[in-house]
Amino acid sequence: MSVLVTGSAGFIGSQVAHRLLDRGERVIGLDNLNDYYDVSLKEARLARLEARKGYQHVRADLADRAALEAMFAQYRPRKVVHLAAQAGVRYAAENPHVYISSNVTGFLHVLEGCRHYEVEHLVYASTSSVYGANTAMPFSEHGSAEHPLTLYAATKKANEQMAHSYAHLYGFPTTGLRFFTVYGPWGRPDMALFLFTRAILAGEPIRVFNHGRHKRSFTYIDDIVEGIIRTLDNPPARDLEWNGDAPDPATSGVAPFRLYNIGNEQPVELLRYIEVLEQNLGRKATLEMLPLQPGDVPxxxxxxxxxxxxxxxxxxxxxxxxxxxxxxWYRDYYKV
Known part of the structure; x- marks a missing residue:
């Protein structure tokens, strides 16, 4: 049995692939190693995977229909963990077409592969950003997520709806995981912790939006990976108690479909996050206080x-x- 992990040279995807290899799975990794951020970091993640027995890499773009069809036909994965996407909330304002190509068209190609090659379970990445204008705390999968505030969030909401339709029409289980802010070793350079660390060590100011007063459910990478693996092992069934007059957004009475939040239950204020970073770096940060960014939630x-x-x-x-x-990890990897 093999498991397809898309985005396998990415932050989360690479660590999921390692965990699957650790337990003896054969892993097919797919990634196009695009230049959204430092390609050398992606190459370093991939090199660690390619050194391991049981890993096979496919370099392809999600939007390339022929490449995805060929990959599914050749390897016939039994399960799929779909983590590849164009990430970054703010990048969408400058490059909207990339998000549709990767996150919508690309997801369609993954769904079609699952449909035609009898995949037993598709687990895919969604985001807490789908909650958008919903301010009811804590965010619940059973509550409203009908008003995303960014194109990135809208593409992820579309993924959830596409997955439901395919689960209903073709019967294969799908589970969407709404990730809350993920951080940790081998992380993405465009994320706050990476940006802050680099700036503080360089003696440069850090940009702190909403004057540092917003809170986030910062979630460590190992916690995310454990949740993904456990979810992969527990495909959803139809919800036999579903009420068709008032359907639950997180489940379905007509399809093997499920949505889960995955995040730390203890939100942390950004200023506290920065304080912890300062303590570990042994340096104080120079803070450039700024208002809340458009599309961000408090x-x-x-x-x-x-x-x-x-x-x-x-x-x-x-x-x-x-x-x-x-x-x-950062000090060791960058020798600083």
Whole structure:
């Protein structure tokens, strides 16, 4: 049996692939190694995977229909973890067409592969950004996510709806995971922790939006990976108690479909996050206080009660531990 991991040279995808290899799975990794951020970091992640027995890499773009069809036909994966996407909330304002090509068209090609090659379970990345204008805390999968505030979030909401339609029409289970802010070693250079670390070590100011007062459910990478693996092992069935007059957004009475939040239940204020980073770097940051960015939400807080009940897991790593691990990795990787 093989598992396809898309985005396998990415932050989350590479670590999911390692965990699957650790337990003896054969992993097919797909990534086009685009230049959205430092390609050398992606190449370093990929090199670690290619050194391991059981890993096979396919370099292809999600939007390339012929390449995706050929990949599914050749390897016939039994399960799929779809993590490849054009990420970045703010980048969408400058490059909207890239998001549709990768996140919508690309996801369609993955769904078609799952349909035609009898995939047993598709787990795919969604985002807490889908909650958008919803301010009811903590965010629940059973609440409204009908008003995303960015194109990135809108593409991820579209993924959830596309997955439901395919699960209904073709019967293969789909599970969407709404990630809350993920951080940790081997992370993305466009994320706050990476940007802050680089600037503080260089003696440069850091840009702090909303004057640092917003809160986030910062979620350590190991917690995310554990949740993905457990979810992959627990495909959803139809919800036999579904009420067709008032359907639950997180489940379905007509399809093997599920949505889960995956994030730390203890939100942390951004200023506290920066304070922990300063302590680990042994340096104070120069803060450039700025207003909330367009499309950003003031706070996020994850309700993960369904994840706990159905897969037996909750994220547990506190920011004090997670940030320390990141700083240790960063200093070693960049020799600073």
């Amino acid at each position: 706070d996020t807080e994850a309700d993960v009660s369904d994840l706990i009940a159905n897969v037996g897991y909750r994220p547990v790593v506190p920011v004090e531990e997670g940030v320390a691990n990141f700083v240790e």
